[in-house]
Amino acid sequence: MLCVRIARYALVDLLQLEARDACQAKSKTMTITAAMDKILTVLTRGRLFLTVTLAMICILGDFLLTCATIISSNLRRALIDNGTHGLVGLLSWAVVVNPTLLPLGTLVREPFLWEILLCGVLSSLVDLDHFAAAGTVKLQNALSLKSRPPCHATTLIPVICLFLLLIVRLFKLQRIRRLPLILFVAWFSHHIRDAARRGLWLWPWGSTSPLPYWLYITLIVVIPYLVISLMNVTNYWTGPSVDSKHLPSVTGVQHV
């Protein structure tokens, strides 16, 4: 009799353990599925296309800067280099806000177009400090500085971006709430591209050695996804998404 009771308890215990394991496995599968869904939501076809284009623009710009006809002219060199910076900034923000790759005709009517253009312009404007440091508008002088100009100190980026974020939040400037992120993408992508040649200048501690080429390209394509992750952490950054008219409307938090 005792043996039968022990066997019954053991069987019940075994069944409970199996049920608990099955429950845990089911919740694990659901977690993996949710994570996969989240990754697929972020990694749209449009974003992948823009990301590949972003990497190609970097490689093409760098290749052009090795061509004799470009190197022989300071003006051509500056135009190609600065144009590449601008395109990198522009495409980086497009990855963030244009996940469905809206055609240009539709995009020009979207309020987010100014953000994309602004990111490109800001990324190009970073090099203006060469002229400020040289104290002249002469290109030759701006290109032959003995030390790096102030806006090329990477340590300034978090300080200025956080200060801007503080101002935007303090004065509740909702319409420009993404400006700190746009500035971060424009400025940091510029620094990463420059760092492939000269390293990152971490004032006042010194500079790193030049970044390996693969690391520079990887960081350039990862920056927009870091910003997307940051934007998805909180409601604050996410307003009506650029593709909101083209996707089924969802209730709750709208992610980019």
Ligand SMILES: [Zn+2]
């Ligand atoms: Zn620069």
